Amino acid sequence: MTAAEFVVVANRLPVxxxxxxDGEESWRTSPGGLVAALEPVMxxxxxxxxxxxxxxxxxxxPFEANxxxxxxxxxxxxEVEEYYEGFANDTIWPLYHDVIAPPQFHREWWEAYVAVNHRFAEAAASAVAQGGTVWVHDYQLQLVPEMVRTLRPxxxxxxxxxxxxPAHGLYAQLPWRDQVLRGLLGADVIGFQRAQDATYFLAAVRRRxxxxxxxxxxxxxxxxGSRRVLAKAFPISIDTAPYLELIQKPEVRARAAEIRKSLGDPKRILLGVDRLDYTKGIRHRIKAYGELLTEGRLSVEDVTFIQVASPSRERVDAYVHLRDEIELAVSRINGDFDTMVHTAIRYLHQGFPREEMVALYLAADVMLVTALxxxxxxVAKEYIxxxxxxRGVLVLSEFTGAADELRQAIRVNPHDIEGLKDAIMTAVEMEPAEQSRRMRSLRKRVLEHDVKVWSSxxxxxxxxxxAQRS
Incomplete structure (x- = not known):
């Protein structure tokens, strides 16, 4: 395979x-934001x-696909157990998400992380052409930039x-904090989702x-001599073209109508779409919705809640417990409030193809994004x-990167259950003219700042x- 001018390094292949x-092997494009974001560039x-x-x-x-x-x-x-499930997803993930779950620090996990990062770096260094570009992605590979620089200056x-x-007070808990910072500083440009994230990183570099x-x-x-590294926010977005194309298809619009009918044609459909993860605030929105039913502020005849929770990290204990907890909460609310015709919560622990997701977005009157x-x-941008x-209303956690951009959403603190309940009621009762005013502004932002703008x-x-170096 000839050397490439541009090499992407990510934990997963895009297929x-x-x-x-019958045993025949094939490759299909992976779901997920990173693949959707980078495939057009590649x-x-x-x-x-x-x-x-x-x-x-x-x-x-090496092979070719798509x-x-x-x-x-x-x-x-x-290595899957120690590098991926261990260090990446049971150390870094919870630590970087404000210690919503306690991170685990194990030296053997760190050693596996170093070894695997080195393997990725060697592959990238071998694949890239003289003077080419390597773009490394995400928390699983934080040591790769420095390793590639050593191999291919x-x-x-x-x-x-x-x-x-994370803020320095949390980041400082990591036993290998300095090694990770040095790994990241191997890059020429370090991009973050929010200006706040870049500020936290720069503070850690200055202090550590x-x-x-x-x-x-x-x-x-x-x-x-010294070299300069740029660290700033480059908020990621979506490829809007497939969504704009799918909403025009008669069969997708018919499917959206069919979804509403299958739920008993409620006045309002609330929708949550997430990976099953403790950072997503799924428990909080289920609790808020359940209390609104208990208080009589909502009824299952009028308002149905669909929660799509795609399977995630099913061998990590925290995720196993989370699934049990959510399914118990859903079954209790459904047991208390379902009628023969109407279901309080339609809970779907599975992933769906994009066509079905677009039909769900079209069917939903209110999108609940309540990540902690x-x-x-x-997902917030896909819905928009x-x-x-x-038409439609987005209820958006202020603790998401999207909240910095999507200012016409109803912003919430998901930890404040009373505030979340009030936000849901505001969304359910919002007049069409107000929906239109807000959504027009949100759509302008998403359509003008799509994934092409981000990658460019x-x-x-x-x-x-x-250019500065040459």
Whole structure:
């Protein structure tokens, strides 16, 4: 495989392996924000994508799928357990999400994280052309930028952090805090979802490493003099085109009408769409909705709540407990309030193709995004993109990155159950003219600042670095 001018490094490849009953193997595009964000970019450049195929002990040669060159990284069962389920998802994820769940610190997990990051870095260094660009993504690979720089000082390196970065008081708990900062500072440009995240990162660099920081620039000392690293917010978005296309399809619109009918044609449908994760505030919105039913402020004849919770990290204990807790809460509310015709909560622990999601967005009058902490939350933007009639209401947690941009949403503190209940009632009772005023503004923001604008702004920043260096 020839060297690529542009190499993406992410924990997962942008495709999932599918084995048919007859044993035939194929690859389909993965769901998820990162793939949706980068696939359009990858098809316009001489690029390659380094990532894990999602299955332990799977050794694969580089191959091509959907017009993208793919370089698979093999992980053993133990590495999946220690690097991915352990350090990435039971240490970094909870720590960076404000310790909503307690992070676990294990030295063997850290050692696996270092070893796996090195394997990714070596693959990227081998794949990239002389003077090319490497773009590393997310918290699973925070050490890769520095490792690539050591192996290939000729290339330009970007890193984008898709999840929040914590305040220093929390970050300082990490035993390997300085090593992670140095790993990230191997990049020329470090992107965050929110200005607040960049500020927290720069504060950690100043306090822990004592590097000079001026505005968004860090002076990183080196043997051949210092170099400047840019660390700032580049809020990610969605590729709006598929959503605008799908909402025009008669079969998708018919499916939306069918969903409403199957729920007994309630006056209002509330919708939540999340990975099953303790950061998403699913318990909080279920509690708020249940109390509104108990108090008689809502009735199941008038208002139905659909909660899509796609499976996530099912081998991590915290997620197993969360699923049990949510399913118990749902069954209690349904037991108390369901009628023969109407269901209080339609709970769906499964993922759906984009067409079905768009039908759900079209059917929903109110979108509930009540994350306790979220880097961005692209579901909020997907919902807005489908609302071509300028109807519908977004209830949005102030602790999401999206809250910085989507200012016409009804903003909530999801920890305040009374405030969340009032916000739901405001959304349910909002007049069409007010819905239209708010949604028109939200759609303008999402359609004008789509994923192409996001990727272009980040890649332009990398190009500026390259130009300064040459």
């Amino acid at each position: 999932d392996r599918v084995v048919a009953p 098809k316009t450049v001489d690029g390659a994508w380094v990532g894990w195929a999602g299955q332990a002990d799977l050794e694969l040669e 017009g993208i060159r793919l370089i698979p990284i093999a992980l053993s069962e133990q 000729d290339v330009t390196i970007g890193y984008f952090h898709h999840i929040p970065f 490493l004592q590097h000079p920081v001026k505005g968004s620039l860090v002076e990183v000392p080196g043997e051949e 902490r979220d880097g961005m939350n692209l 993109a489908t609302r071509a009639d300028n 702004s980040f890649l332009d920043a990398l190009a500026d670095v390259r």
